[in-house]
Amino acid sequence: MAQEDEDTARRWGAAPRREAPPADDDPSRRTPPAVAEKARWRRRMRAAWRELSPAALGAISAAICRRLRTLLEQAAQGATARAGAGGPPWGDLGGLPREVRGLMLYAPMPTEVDVSPLLEWARRRGIAVLLPWIEPAGGRMEARRVGSWDELVPAPGRMGPWRLRQPSDDAPRWVPGPDTVVVVPGLAFDRQGWRLGRGGGYYDRFLARCPAAWRVAVAPARMVVDRLPRDPHDRRMDLIVTEDGVHGPWWGIR
Numbered sequence: 001m002a003q004e005d006e007d008t009a010r011r012w013g014a015a016p017r018r019e020a021p022p023a024d025d026d027p028s029r030r031t032p033p034a035v036a037e038k039a040r041w042r043r044r045m046r047a048a049w050r051e052l053s054p055a056a057l058g059a060i061s062a063a064i065c066r067r068l069r070t071l072l073e074q075a076a077q078g079a080t081a082r083a084g085a086g087g088p089p090w091g092d093l094g095g096l097p098r099e100v101r102g103l104m105l106y107a108p109m110p111t112e113v114d115v116s117p118l119l120e121w122a123r124r125r126g127i128a129v130l131l132p133w134i135e136p137a138g139g140r141m142e143a144r145r146v147g148s149w150d151e152l153v154p155a156p157g158r159m160g161p162w163r164l165r166q167p168s169d170d171a172p173r174w175v176p177g178p179d180t181v182v183v184v185p186g187l188a189f190d191r192q193g194w195r196l197g198r199g200g201g202y203y204d205r206f207l208a209r210c211p212a213a214w215r216v217a218v219a220p221a222r223m224v225v226d227r228l229p230r231d232p233h234d235r236r237m238d239l240i241v242t243e244d245g246v247h248g249p250w251w252g253i254r
Contacts, residue, residue: 034229045187049111060220061114063243102180104130104143107165112185113218130174133167141206144171176213184217190228193237207235214238
């Protein structure tokens with residue numbers, strides 16, 4: 001059984017399934033990773049994103065932000081209510097921690113879910129707001145703490161063709177642990193929780209270094225498909241939040 005499946009089972013308190021992979025899916029026989037298949041999926045999903053009007057994506061983003069806020073609030077309330085009775089320190093939804101100390105967002109591109117309203121919401125609740133910072137030389141992604149969107153600076157040449165903004169180089173570092181929720185964008189996700197990114201590998205490498213952090217994907221429902229190609233280095237999500245609901249292992253919480 002893959003380590004990602006072990007991790008998911010551990011989070012959800014389930015006994016891990018130990019199934020032999022089909023012969024044609026034996027990782028030891030796959031050479032090289034499915035680069036061409038992923039490239040086809042990226043072309044397809046980029047076209048799907050372009051079909052969304054700014055107004056439609058804005059409405060979807062607002063609905064996703066509302067669901068994510070509710071998810072975090074209900075998880076905290078549920079765990080707090082049970083704590084006095086000796087219950088486990090977890091919320092009812094998704095096994096999220098009762099006290100989220102860090103919430104990692106991202107500076108959205110035009111073809112991504114806009115999570116920017118969550119910064120002020122988290123700040124008012126005393127939750128540290130984190131954003132991706134890319135090391136200029138090696139392309140290493142870190143979580144850096146910010147207090148507002150105004151603190152971001154241009155990052156020309158650091159993010160390939162995407163020209164994003166990011167925290168300044170002296171912004172405080174944060175190492176995400178079990179009390180941190182990382183909100184993860186992507187071109188597409190599948191119903192097993194796997195992600196298709198834009199090909200840079202930033203999130204896969206980052207999440208591999210902080211396996212205890214909670215990985216919560218956000219995407220329009222139409223960007224969730226039955227199955228995506230994946231490589232051994234891909235990181236599985238704990239939850240996917242769409243405008244239609246919150247989905248977890250796997251499929252559908254509410």
